[in-house]
Amino acid sequence: MTRDPAALLPSAEPVMLIDPSGAPTGLADVPDDDTMLAAYGALVAARRLNDQAYALVRQGRLAVYPSSHGQEACQVAAAQVLGADDWLFPTYRDTVAAVTRGVDPVEVLVLLKGDWHSGYDPYRTKVAPQATPLATQLLHAVGVGYAAKLRGEPTVVMALCGDGATSEGDFHEALNFAAVFGVPVVFFVQNNEYAISVPLARQSVAPSLAHKGVGYGVPGERVDGNDVAALLAVLGGAVAKARAGEGPQLVEAHTYRMQAHTNADDATRYRQDDEVAAWVERDPLTRAEAYLRGRGALGDDQVTAYAAEADRMAAHVRDGLNRDVEPNPDDLFDFVYARRTPQLEEQAALVADELSREDAR
Amino acid sequence: MTRDPAALLPSAEPVMLIDPSGAPTGLADVPDDDTMLAAYGALVAARRLNDQAYALVRQGRLAVYPSSHGQEACQVAAAQVLGADDWLFPTYRDTVAAVTRGVDPVEVLVLLKGDWHSGYDPYRTKVAPQATPLATQLLHAVGVGYAAKLRGEPTVVMALCGDGATSEGDFHEALNFAAVFGVPVVFFVQNNEYAISVPLARQSVAPSLAHKGVGYGVPGERVDGNDVAALLAVLGGAVAKARAGEGPQLVEAHTYRMQAHTNADDATRYRQDDEVAAWVERDPLTRAEAYLRGRGALGDDQVTAYAAEADRMAAHVRDGLNRDVEPNPDDLFDFVYARRTPQLEEQAALVADELSREDAR
Amino acid sequence: MTHEKLTMAQALNRALRDAMAEDPSVLMFGEDVGPLGGVFRITDGLTAEFGEERCFDTPLAESGIVGLAVGMAMNGMRPVVEMQFDAFAYPAFEQVVSHVAKLRNRTRGAVTVPMVIRVPYAGGIGGVEHHCDSSESYYAHTPGLHVLAPANAADAYGLLREAIASPDPVVFLEPKKLYWSKEEVDLAAPVPGIGKAAVVREGTDATLIAYGPSVPTALEAAEVAAQDGRSLQVVDVRSIVPFDDATVCEAVRSTGRAVVVAEAVGFASVSSEIVARVTERCFHSLAAPIRRVTGFDIPFPPPKLEHFQLPGVDRILDAVDDLQWEDS
Amino acid sequence: MTHEKLTMAQALNRALRDAMAEDPSVLMFGEDVGPLGGVFRITDGLTAEFGEERCFDTPLAESGIVGLAVGMAMNGMRPVVEMQFDAFAYPAFEQVVSHVAKLRNRTRGAVTVPMVIRVPYAGGIGGVEHHCDSSESYYAHTPGLHVLAPANAADAYGLLREAIASPDPVVFLEPKKLYWSKEEVDLAAPVPGIGKAAVVREGTDATLIAYGPSVPTALEAAEVAAQDGRSLQVVDVRSIVPFDDATVCEAVRSTGRAVVVAEAVGFASVSSEIVARVTERCFHSLAAPIRRVTGFDIPFPPPKLEHFQLPGVDRILDAVDDLQWEDS
Ligand SMILES: Cc1ncc(C[n+]2csc(CCOP(=O)(O)OP(=O)(O)O)c2C)c(N)n1
Ligand SMILES: Cc1ncc(C[n+]2csc(CCOP(=O)(O)OP(=O)(O)O)c2C)c(N)n1
Ligand SMILES: [Mg+2]
Ligand SMILES: [Mg+2]
DSSP states (O other): OOOOHHHHOOOSSOBOSBOTTSOBOSSSOOOOHHHHHHHHHHHHHHHHHHHHHHHHHHTTSSSOOOOOTTOHHHHHHHHHTOOTTOEEEOBTTOHHHHHHTTOOHHHHTHHHHTSOSOOSOHHHHTBOOOBOSTTHHHHHHHHHHHHHHHTTOOOOEEEEEETGGGGSHHHHHHHHHHHHHTOOEEEEEEEOSEETTEEGGGTOOSSOGGGGGGGGTOOEEEEETTOHHHHHHHHHHHHHHIIIIIOOEEEEEEOOOOSOSSTTOOGGGTOOHHHHHHHHTTOHHHHHHHHHHHTTSOOHHHHHHHHHHHHHHHHHHHHHHHSOOOOOTHHHHHSSSSSOOHHHHHHHHHHHHHHHHHHHO | OOOOHHHHOOOSSOBOSBOTTSOBOSSSOOOOHHHHHHHHHHHHHHHHHHHHHHHHHHTTSSSOOOOOTTOHHHHHHHHHTOOTTOEEEOBTTOHHHHHHTTOOHHHHTHHHHTSOSOOSOHHHHTBOOOBOSTTHHHHHHHHHHHHHHHTTOOOOEEEEEETGGGGSHHHHHHHHHHHHHTOOEEEEEEEOSEETTEEGGGTOOSSOGGGGGGGGTOOEEEEETTOHHHHHHHHHHHHHHIIIIIOOEEEEEEOOOOSOSSTTOOGGGTOOHHHHHHHHTTOHHHHHHHHHHHTTSOOHHHHHHHHHHHHHHHHHHHHHHHSOOOOOTHHHHHSSSSSOOHHHHHHHHHHHHHHHHHHHO | OOEEEEEHHHHHHHHHHHHHHHOTTEEEEESSOSTTOOTTOTTTTHHHHHOTTTEEEOOSOHHHHHHHHHHHHHTTOEEEEEOSSGGGGGGGHHIIIIIITTHHHHTTTSSOOOOEEEEEEOOOSOOOTTSSOOOHHHHHTSTTOEEEOOOSHHHHHHHHHHHHHOSSOEEEEEEGGGTTOEEEEETTSOOOOTTOOEEEEOOSSEEEEEOTTHHHHHHHHHHHHHHTTOOEEEEEOOEEESOOHHHHHHHHHHHSOEEEEEEEEOTTSHHHHHHHHHHHHHGGGOSSOOEEEEEOSSOOOOGGGHHHHSOOHHHHHHHHHTSOTTTO | OOEEEEEHHHHHHHHHHHHHHHOTTEEEEESSOSTTOOTTOTTTTHHHHHOTTTEEEOOSOHHHHHHHHHHHHHTTOEEEEEOSSGGGGGGGHHHIIIIITTHHHHTTTSSOOOOEEEEEEOOSSOOOTTSSOOOHHHHHTSTTOEEEOOOSHHHHHHHHHHHHHOSSOEEEEEEGGGTTOEEEEETTSOOOOTTOOEEEEOOSSEEEEEOTTHHHHHHHHHHHHHHTTOOEEEEEOOEEESOOHHHHHHHHHHHSOEEEEEEEEOTTSHHHHHHHHHHHHHGGGOSSOOEEEEEOSSOOOOGGGHHHHSOOHHHHHHHHHTSOTTTO
């Protein structure tokens, strides 16, 4: 039992460096303008991607989309604080994080388009496949980090989950394993107040989700999830500590899911419009823009340029998703094992036979 | 998020009311002499039961026995602080707790004798079947408590587990469910320093196991697990708070498993004799005796009387376990469902037929 | 007047409402089953009607949900829990296998756990991975559980009422793709009961044995076969555990040929069991080995490929064609 | 000189040691596998020999153990994990089914999880509840896993080496009751390989099909039958997934009669599968339906009653007697 509880407790209030009006709070230095501009650009792209994906669901090109509208700052920061050799473990809601780290958005959306379960090579960008079974990926993140640690590699792993996922047993086991083995993982909880329809108050009565670190000997930190500057600072600090050998870190961002859980969800059944409205003025994108404009680091021209860049990305996404891929039944049998078993050979032959007879008809 | 973290943190040191020499520490009042004498009597019986069961394993009457030698004070106190309508949820190591609450030791030992999985009617004494799959029973305890709460009954549930079990996902889910639903459960962790061979330091690097309450909004408390007075006070306080509507409570007792995990285990592979020796002087039984003798509340006559009482219990245990029960194959099929399925009828008939042919041979 | 046009989802909702109205110890809980009414709206309106204490949301933890239900069932309640999707029931597997299934037996009947685990299950709705598993074989292989799978709204109502009333724990598998099919339902009709299969179409040439989502497909196949002059009988298993050997074997003996149809992966599955036990019992009545049309031995495919995995009319009819008609 | 007299426990230990010595990416972890050497001593001496970083104890959490292994396998390691007993693997069920089994498929082969989940399993050692489950059917029903069950020390060594070398995840079932049986083992002997069954006794009248703990029982039954003038062939399945249809079917065709022997609960099990698939393929070679001798459909009994549950020589010979010898 090695840790002093006082060193583990998060701050009473979430860290905020820029207030909703765009003014620095003075709590600590805001990251430099280049860093902030890079974050701003990614936020613009992220918002555009959320909007585009939402539209593609309406057009029937995506089965469903869990939007991160309102949470973009969390995801942008989670990706931007990582180095090339670090790993990112995203959930179904973290399309933006994966894309910010460099995965082609068309490839990320393959899951929701329905062509395959995962559309990108996780090793190319060191982004794990998006996880659906809640909290399970946190353990994989610990394993990836521990393997790297055993080999003496300086890898840090950023493991994402939602507020609801903190209730799962795997959350507990992941934090504990990481702590006991001193694995450099940053557990980053995007607390967006809801797990589908279930509000945070029915999920936990802890002082905050960051307080969950205490029980593992893991330092917790709370941050304003709509303030990209604070997120870059807090997540960046957590990554630095993890890399320096201080073990896992837990960060809770306070944010809000502006849209329904997915397009299939009806949020009016469980929350009031005015609750949503109150979060509009905390929008992460306008806050970053106001700050940068206030400093004169961002002008209309650049805003237009970022928007144009985001539009190009959106066009690329539309093109990619409008392309129909001919489903290949061989795919069903080719990846279950390194080689097809005799049984899978038989079953694949059955399908091939059926198809050839269909063609013959 | 309703709880103030300061109110959740356990004391820096485990609560001790009587020191190893038997002297009151003065930290708080020791329970009255009647209470302490009742505890002492139960401790004597408990030690005798542990010794007797151990001997019965050597004699081949029990398959195995997980002794609580050294931890008797925890189990005696856990049972004695409960009222008649409360529930106790013991593990495989908590034979003493079950017996202290009134279950016939012969019935408790049925599991380890091998006649059946559980030998007592849980409703008669409100003692749940001893749980083997670690931490799973904590959720059942929450369910029992919540059902009572919904009906407005004043039941408190005492749910026992070991230090190792706190690493399981079910520990996490149980504490969280209890906290969110405000269920009157006292989670009582007997931290005996080992999970079979694994020392606490490889199980957790939290400041203490009691600190795990913080992450659920559950107050934690630490207590000397070899001081029955402190245990009665702390566990009694926790039960009172739970009953008063303050929700679940977490108590960690610091104790030590004096013998191997079970008779099948070889403790010399993972711990040194001198580590064990250091705990001898903290023995819960001698400490309680020294205190009571010191106050003049206990004399040689009474000590002898308690010992004789314990011997009678041990004789009863020997008698019970030396009685061979004829295994009845019908039992295999009669309790799987309320009524045998047609399939079980067929299978039972098969066994009956086999046996009748065997008899005929 | 008890005849009504209901979807299976509405029939299930009605079953819960009627059970809760009749018996105050019946509770409903799980993820999003409260104000939202469940992601499939099976619990719609229950919180409003019966209050937060009778139908409520839990923290997001399936082992927790099932473990809580075990404790409540031990203490006088009759909990019904919802696992949001088939694959999201797996975190509760230990609780189901080691406790729900075993507590009665462990305690020689002293402790019973009358509870229902409702699982929206199987594919056919274009769902992404983890949302389409057919997990019945895991449960059916576990003694101590009853495993039911209705194939129409009337059975959904009747079987869920029976499941809630049962003194034994029930895993209740709701075929997602049938949630929205509407039919005439007589809520007051007597229910054949747990453990009873039903011949849902008479036929003389071969028997199709199916349950849950595969029953409508089997019926469709029988319809097509009839147009080709082949008379297929269809048996709806309804109750996977306990299994109705009598009805199924009588049916198979009457035709001498059979095909088992199930969406689940075939290997070591309920359909393997049906083939094995019917063959054991009806060997000399069989003109051909019993064929299986099941999911392949692969993880459930993504939406664009799922039609390959689901047993369809063509695959069923191919299997029927393979039943060695010339030899007989 | 590679012939040695070894118990299965020693053979497994040797396989781990040899694999760890050859490949630094092979790691061993789980509960009590470090200094203690595992409750069955399968990992005895590995921490001493390879250090704490290669063989280590984890916190007590099975989902954690398997989930950690998944991540390590994703990142270049070849973890071998021990589940302390069969029933204590259930908390890891979601990780096994939703990740271990599926990651390769999910990512079209980009992510592989070469790992071995060792499970001391099945009964026959007088163990109390939760310590004697035969859980192979749960794994065998899950595509993406290989499922192996050795029945002797030589296979235990060879198959575990193969399992560790495999690019695919393997559930490796170690029959507890065979841990201490000693035999001559040639560690250098070539291994038939994953997916290969073995005819372990020739015979002409009927075929016994068994795996893991039931193989010695089947051999014993064949020995007894031989004294009664009946010649029983015994097939050791060895590899449950992939299943060796060729060897098993050839054997059954050669005798025309078969009994499947397995300790597990029979319903919806691996033995159901064997009956179903062999019948499908060998129907016209069969003189009688294939019989099963399995555990009953009940929770594993307490020690004093377990002998009723375990398939024994008598029950096997009764089933052989039932194979309609008069009719043929
Ligand atoms: C093990 C498991 N149980 C249930 C689900 C179904 N489900 C998907 S998302 C979700 C809510 C998750 O809430 P949270 O963790 O707060 O993340 P958010 O969706 O808000 O980003 C649920 C219940 C799941 N994916 N996995
Ligand atoms: C889910 C589960 N995993 C593994 C085991 C095997 N096992 C039995 S006792 C034990 C150690 C438990 O340690 P702890 O919780 O500290 O309790 P103690 O035995 O010290 O009283 C283990 C690993 C089990 N019973 N259940
Ligand atoms: Mg959320
Ligand atoms: Mg312990």
